[in-house]
Amino acid sequence: MSVETSSFRSRMRTLTDGAVTALSILATLLVVAPLVAIFVYLVYKGARSLNLAFFTQIPKPEGESGGGMANSIVGSGIILAVASALGIPVGIGGGIFLAEFGRGTKLANAVRFTADVLNGVPSIVMGLAVYALMVFPKGTIFPFMGHFSAMSGGVALGIMMIPTVCRTTEEMLLMVPHAVREAALGLGVPNWRSVLSITVKTASPGIITGCMLAFARVAGETAPLLFTALGNPYMSTSLNQPIEALPLQIYVFANGPYEDQHRLAWAGSLVLIVLIVLAVALVRYVASRGVLKGAS
Amino acid sequence: MVLCALSIFVIVALILWQLVLRSQLTWERFGLAFFYQTFTNPDSHQPMYWDPVNERFSALPFVYGTLVSSFLALLIAVPLSIGLAVFLTEMCPGFLRGPLAFLTELLAAIPSIIYGLWAFYALVPLLRDYVNPGLARYLGWTGFFENDNPTGLGYFAAGVILAVMILPIISSLTREVMNAVPHSQREAVLALGATRWEMIRMGVLRNARIGIVGAVILGLGRALGETMAVTMVIGNTPEIHRSLLSNGTSMAAVIANEFTEAVSNMHTSALIEIGLALFVVTIIVNAIAQLLVWAVTRGTPAQAR
Amino acid sequence: MGVGIEVKDLNAWYGTNHTLQDINLHIPANHATALIGPSGCGKSTFVRCLNRMHETNPIARVTGLVRIGELDIYNDAKPVQIRRRVGMVFQRPNPFPTMSIYDNVASGLKLNGFRNRRVLDEVVERSLRDSALWDEVKDDLRKKSGASLSGGQQQRLCIARALAVDPEVLLMDEPASALDPVSTSKIEDLIFELKSQYTIVIVTHNMQQAARVAEKTGFFLNGRMVEFDSTHKIFTNPSDKRTEDYITGRFG
Numbered sequence: 001m002s003v004e005t006s007s008f009r010s011r012m013r014t015l016t017d018g019a020v021t022a023l024s025i026l027a028t029l030l031v032v033a034p035l036v037a038i039f040v041y042l043v044y045k046g047a048r049s050l051n052l053a054f055f056t057q058i059p060k061p062e063g064e065s066g067g068g069m070a071n072s073i074v075g076s077g078i079i080l081a082v083a084s085a086l087g088i089p090v091g092i093g094g095g096i097f098l099a100e101f102g103r104g105t106k107l108a109n110a111v112r113f114t115a116d117v118l119n120g121v122p123s124i125v126m127g128l129a130v131y132a133l134m135v136f137p138k139g140t141i142f143p144f145m146g147h148f149s150a151m152s153g154g155v156a157l158g159i160m161m162i163p164t165v166c167r168t169t170e171e172m173l174l175m176v177p178h179a180v181r182e183a184a185l186g187l188g189v190p191n192w193r194s195v196l197s198i199t200v201k202t203a204s205p206g207i208i209t210g211c212m213l214a215f216a217r218v219a220g221e222t223a224p225l226l227f228t229a230l231g232n233p234y235m236s237t238s239l240n241q242p243i244e245a246l247p248l249q250i251y252v253f254a255n256g257p258y259e260d261q262h263r264l265a266w267a268g269s270l271v272l273i274v275l276i277v278l279a280v281a282l283v284r285y286v287a288s289r290g291v292l293k294g295a296s
Numbered sequence: 297m298v299l300c301a302l303s304i305f306v307i308v309a310l311i312l313w314q315l316v317l318r319s320q321l322t323w324e325r326f327g328l329a330f331f332y333q334t335f336t337n338p339d340s341h342q343p344m345y346w347d348p349v350n351e352r353f354s355a356l357p358f359v360y361g362t363l364v365s366s367f368l369a370l371l372i373a374v375p376l377s378i379g380l381a382v383f384l385t386e387m388c389p390g391f392l393r394g395p396l397a398f399l400t401e402l403l404a405a406i407p408s409i410i411y412g413l414w415a416f417y418a419l420v421p422l423l424r425d426y427v428n429p430g431l432a433r434y435l436g437w438t439g440f441f442e443n444d445n446p447t448g449l450g451y452f453a454a455g456v457i458l459a460v461m462i463l464p465i466i467s468s469l470t471r472e473v474m475n476a477v478p479h480s481q482r483e484a485v486l487a488l489g490a491t492r493w494e495m496i497r498m499g500v501l502r503n504a505r506i507g508i509v510g511a512v513i514l515g516l517g518r519a520l521g522e523t524m525a526v527t528m529v530i531g532n533t534p535e536i537h538r539s540l541l542s543n544g545t546s547m548a549a550v551i552a553n554e555f556t557e558a559v560s561n562m563h564t565s566a567l568i569e570i571g572l573a574l575f576v577v578t579i580i581v582n583a584i585a586q587l588l589v590w591a592v593t594r595g596t597p598a599q600a601r
Numbered sequence: 602m603g604v605g606i607e608v609k610d611l612n613a614w615y616g617t618n619h620t621l622q623d624i625n626l627h628i629p630a631n632h633a634t635a636l637i638g639p640s641g642c643g644k645s646t647f648v649r650c651l652n653r654m655h656e657t658n659p660i661a662r663v664t665g666l667v668r669i670g671e672l673d674i675y676n677d678a679k680p681v682q683i684r685r686r687v688g689m690v691f692q693r694p695n696p697f698p699t700m701s702i703y704d705n706v707a708s709g710l711k712l713n714g715f716r717n718r719r720v721l722d723e724v725v726e727r728s729l730r731d732s733a734l735w736d737e738v739k740d741d742l743r744k745k746s747g748a749s750l751s752g753g754q755q756q757r758l759c760i761a762r763a764l765a766v767d768p769e770v771l772l773m774d775e776p777a778s779a780l781d782p783v784s785t786s787k788i789e790d791l792i793f794e795l796k797s798q799y800t801i802v803i804v805t806h807n808m809q810q811a812a813r814v815a816e817k818t819g820f821f822l823n824g825r826m827v828e829f830d831s832t833h834k835i836f837t838n839p840s841d842k843r844t845e846d847y848i849t850g851r852f853g
Contacts, residue, residue, distance in 0.1 A: 009714045013681075017491040024387055027379025028396065031467070034460045035403050038414045045417075093300025101297055111301045113586060114308060120514065120582035121575060122521025124548050125311065128555075128571040132314035159307055166304065220407025223523040223548070227555050247409045251524060254413050269410050280405050284398060390659070480695040484759070486657060488709040488766060489685030498708065502699050 039273070046270030049263040054271075058235050059249075065260045069268050071235040072249040075150065076219065078237060079229060079245055082154025083218055087161025088211050094162065095169025095207075096200065101192075112170070115163035123160060127224030130156040135228060143240065150236070150243035153229030157218040164217065168210025172203040209283050216279035220272060222247040246272055308579075315572040321565035322353060330569060331355045346534035346550075348559045353566040355573065357534045361451065361544040362574075365526060366519040368455030368540065369462055374512055376459070377466035378501075384467075385474045386496050397468075404464035412528035415457040420529055423456070424448025428541050442539040449531040452540040457525045462515035469514060473507030473592050474500050510588030517581040521574055523548035547574050603800030604670030604769045605630040606651065611665035613646055613655060620646045622824045624665070628817070633792055633801040635811035635832065638821035639847065644804045647821065648772050651802065652687040653680040669770060685713065688763035692775040694755035696747030696762070702729075702738050705747040705758055709766035724765050731798075732761040733791055753784025760791065764799075771795065773803040777810070789814050808848065812836050820844045 053068045060067035094111065102108035134145050134152040144151040176199050184198045200207070222245075225231075230242035231252060250268045253261035322330055333354045337344040345354040384396060424447065431452070432443030477500050485499035501508070531543025532553055547570050558564040606628040613621035621643045628634045636644040649655040650663055653674060667674050674683045696705050706725045707715075715721060725742070729735040734757040738745070747758055756776060763771060773792070777785040792801055792814045805811050811818050812832055819829040820841075828835065828844045839845045 006714075010682075013491050013494070017493040020382075020493040020496075021387060024379045024383035027376045028383045030376055031380050031403070031463055032396070032399055035399055035406075037418065038406065038410065041414055041418050042410070090300045090303050093297050094304060097297035097301040102301065108301070111304050113583075115304050116586050117579055117582045118304060118308060120517045120521075120585075121311075121578055122523065122548055124521070124523045124551055125315075125571050125575045125578075128551065128568060129311040129314045131555075132318045132568065133310065136318065162307065163304060166301070216405060220405075220409065222407070222409045223552060226552055230556070247407055250413070251409050254409075254416070254528070265413065269413055272407060273410055276405050276407065277402060280398075280401055284401070478695075480691060480693060481697065483654065483657075483691065484695040484697070484762075485708075487652065487654060487684055487689040487691075488712060488762070489681050489683075490712050491681055494712055498697070498712070502697070505699075 042266065042270050042273055046266040046268075049267035050270060054264070054267050059233060059253075059261070059264065062256075062258055062261075067260070067264065069246065069249055069264055071232065072244040072246045072268070073271075074235060074237065075229070075232065075244040076246040078150050078239070078243060079153045079157060079225070080215065080219055082151060082239070083157035083161055084211075084215060086155060086158030087214065087218075088165055090158075091162045091165025091211075091214070092169045092207060094166035095173060096196075098166065098170040099173035100199065112167070115166050118163040119167070122223070123221050124223035124226070126160055127156050127227055130159070130224070131227040147240075148228060148230035148242040149240050150229055151239045153225045153243065153245065154239075156224040156228045157221060160218050160221070160224065161214045164214040165211055168213065169203075169207050172206030172210060173199060175206065176202045205286055205289075209286050212279055212283050216276050216283075219279075220247055220276060222251050311575060312572075315568055315575060319565050319569035319572050321562050322569045323565075325562070326353065329354075330566070331359060331573065343536070345536075348554075348563045348566075351560065351562045353562070355547070355566075355570050357536050358545055358547040358550050358570060359573075360536050361454075361530065361546040362520055362548070364451050364540070364544065365454040365458055365530065365546055366516055368451065369458035369519045370512065370516055372455065372459035373463050373466060373515060377463050377511075377515070378470055378508065380463070380467045381470035381474060382496060382501075385471050386492070386500070400464045400467060403460070404468070408461070408522060408524040411457055411461055412525040415453065415525055416528045419457060420448040420453050423453055428452070432541065439538055440540050443541055444539075445531075445541050445543060447531065447543070449529050449543055450539075450541050451530065451544045454526045454530040454544070454546070455540070457529060458519045458522055461522060461525060462518050465518055466511045466515040469511035469589060470504070470508050473504040473511065473589065476507070476593050477503045504592060507589050507592030510585045510590075510592070513581060513585035513588065517578050517585060520581065521548055521578050523552050527552045547571075602769070603631040603796075603798065606770065606800065606802075607666070607668040608651075609666040609668075611647070611650060611667060612663070613643075613650055614660075614662040615646075615658065616660040620824055621650070624826050626819060626826060626829045628800065628802060630800050631797055632817060633796040633803060633815040635815035635818045636802065636804045636821060637806070637808060637811050637818060637847070640806075642821040643824040644819075644821045645774055648689075648774055648802055648804050651770070651772055652689055653683050654689065656680070685709070685766055686768050687770040687772060688766065688768035690756070690759050690763055690771070690773045690776045693779050694752060694759050696750070696755050696758050698746055698748035700747055701743045702745055702747055702750075702758060703742040706761045706765050709762060713766065725761075728761040728765040731764050731795065732757045733787060733794075734758060734761055751784075753780050753787060756780060756784065756788060757791070760788075764795075768799065770800045770802065773801065775804050775806060778806060785810075808836070820847060822847070 053066060055068060056070050057068035058071040098108050098112055130152050134155065135148055138146045140146055180202055181199055225245050225248045229245055231248050232242045232244045236243050246268055250265045253265035330353065334356065335344045335352050335354065345357045384393060388396065428443050428448060431441045435441045481503055482495055482499045485495045490498065526546050527549035530546060530549055532545050532549060533543035534545050537544065551567050551571055555567050558567060608624055608626050611621055611624040624647060638644050646655060651667060655661050655663060669687060672678055697708060703725055706728050707721050710721060710724060726735065734754060737754060750758060777788045789810060792803065795801060803815065815832050818832040818835045820827045820835065822843055828839060828841045835844060836848060839848060
């Protein structure tokens with residue numbers, strides 16, 4: 001029996017093949033379009049409001065023109081510093097455990113799974129939890145509790161960084177060739193020391209990359225700060241007071257009725273997205289140069 | 297180091313504990329009915345769900361809004377994501393692959409507030425002026441598209457911006473599972489005399505389908521919890537409407553909007569209970585998705601989300 | 602029925618690597634032809650040129666003439682058409698793991714639009730009988746997946762899948778090298794049975810295998826075909842010294 005197909009069928013198959021190719025290209029264009037659109041729009045609306053005042057002044061009272069977002073830039077910096085101080089060490093520690101000391105154990109599997117799931121929890125829930133934990137309880141003796149503060153904002157963002165940093169650290173460490181570890185062990189170095197000094201150092205470009213990614217991600221977060229840092233129209237550097245943050249200020253300004261505030265919101269968005277694009281590009285550059293340059 | 301790793305469990309437990317603790321008031325008052333009860337407005341005799349002044353709370357419109365906008369987002373995003381993934385893995389010329397992958401990564405990194413801004417100022421007017429009238433005219437017969445909303449906000453706008461936001465996740469994870477399919481499978485299909493699409497369909501997508509489902513569910517998980525972009529375009533009206541073009545609300549949006557100005561402890565508790573529900577649901581959805589993806593890639597998916 | 606294959610001035614490249622140089626030979630119909638040679642000599646590349654699988658690699662290039670039967674496969678036909686008429690079995694068995702045994706065998710037919718259940722049933726059974734797998738799987742056709750069989754069975758399944766579309770030529774790239782001796786000998790018996798119906802080209806590392814199953818043998822070295830003659834002559838009285846060195850084990 002011969003399996004000769006009709007030429008109609010052959011033509012249909014070729015047509016289908018072509019149609020799918022066209023659709024895939026269309027899909028790609030449709031995905032790229034919003035990105036380009038957002039960028040163009042941001043530059044268009046944001047660039048003209050970007051001046052020195054933006055970076056050096058705090059917002060003027062409502063209705064007055066001019067002013068800047070210096071307080072939110074400083075505020076974001078402070079919050080992110082707190083977040084990194086919490087998120088990076090704990091995350092890296094967890095990652096080291098997963099990759100080096102707990103590899104293959106049930107505990108490590110459970111931690112890994114939970115970390116991945118935690119990464120998907122909405123950021124607003126994180127904010128709520130930290131609110132309940134730190135902002136709500138009144139009349140305690142602990143510092144930073146009982147009111148909105150920069151610290152609570154930093155904690156909320158820091159908690160978000162932990163699972164991300166933990167997993168990327170683990171993955172980077174797993175990429176270190178076994179030969180490197182064996183060389184250290186062969187020299188008679190005890191396991192924990194070899195891990196810390198050699199393996200981690202080898203994987204450090206990748207680990208740093210992971211931290212940068214986590215940092216960039218939380219730098220743009222608004223929701224968790226809504227009820228922790230709360231916002232502050234004045235320049236503040238205190239950890240114990242409400243503080244402004246760039247994404248937060250953008251949200252409030254964009255929702256407000258004042259044209260001047262809208263202007264600032266656009267400028268702020270432009271600054272934010274430029275920083276994030278730089279961060280992503282930097283991460284890609286470091287990654288492409290080889291995570292394991294130290295190992296070769 | 298162990299302590300650091302254990303912190304993950306501590307964080308989950310902490311969140312759960314705090315949310316449960318602070319939502320006690322409404323839990324005790326309404327129980328499970330909190331999520332589906334309907335009150336009636338004594339003046340207009342219309343269904344009413346959210347009345348902070350009289351302390352009558354129902355989460356139904358928020359659950360409805362979250363589900364509607366998320367599934368709409370999936371409807372739009374899934375075909376586009378898979379199309380993009382197919383293009384990038386199987387059809388794309390080598391020199392384009394890097395830049396396109398970089399663009400997709402950028403899409404994933406854009407903060408939600410910026411999506412919200414752009415959606416409100418650029419996307420919504422576009423929809424209002426060009427798309428919604430068309431939808432109402434041609435698809436109005438389905439009952440889902442009545443164009444009586446002059447603002448252009450609503451479930452549909454939220455669905456569109458959500459789709460843009462979850463596209464990169466679904467797409468990159470789909471690419472990952474597609475790349476995990478061994479090359480020998482592609483060759484086997486080609487050797488039988490298949491066209492390129494037939495090879496992709498039979499040799500790659502078929503083998504990767506469990507992982508793709510996982511990627512889609514992961515996208516769903518992200519859409520369910522998305523806050524800032526949704527709250528700026530959904531209209532923030534605690535009502536239930538069938539038309540996708542009408543104003544609505546979502547669980548995350550109402551929390552963002554009302555929390556700092558909550559009028560009473562009961563109000564706060566209601567909002568926190570909504571947050572608790574969001575937490576539980578996204579945990580379950582993400583857990584299922586992770587299991588599916590893990591089953592295909594057999595091990596730790598290399599992703600920094 | 603099988604057809605003969607004529608190859609004239611075939612050259613192939615992987616990027617700048619000139620993998621095949623000036624290959625000329627005629628492969629007889631309804632016979633088994635073996636291609637031997639050390640690793641990297643180009644025999645696998647050659648075979649992949651016969652069903653235009655070589656060009657699936659973006660940096661691959663081919664020049665020259667390959668005529669299968671009456672058809673100039675590079676100038677007068679498209680790859681999709683060729684690959685239906687020239688079947689291929691790979692070194693590592695690659696059945697479709699998400700499909701049942703039945704669906705695996707029927708996959709090629711379904712691609713070509715055959716939906717009639719009776720026709721499919723008939724072809725599936727015939728193909729499985731021809732590949733000596735029918736008795737072992739006939740009760741589990743739809744219940745077991747293609748990947749649940751043993752290595753040797755999987756390879757016979759791949760052979761059945763290739764046979765189901767009724768090719769004229771069957772290419773086999775080291776089909777038994779990943780299998781145990783028992784499965785290997787089953788495959789060899791199979792080739793013996795099949796060659797009366799198809800033209801078979803088999804690439805092998807195993808000289809004894811070539812001697813057992815093939816009427817003609819070609820010896821490849823460094824991208825060139827050094828000698829092509831009856832198997833008996835190659836193994837007992839080769840014309841070229843390089844062939845003799847290879848046969849007697851002085852290299853490769």
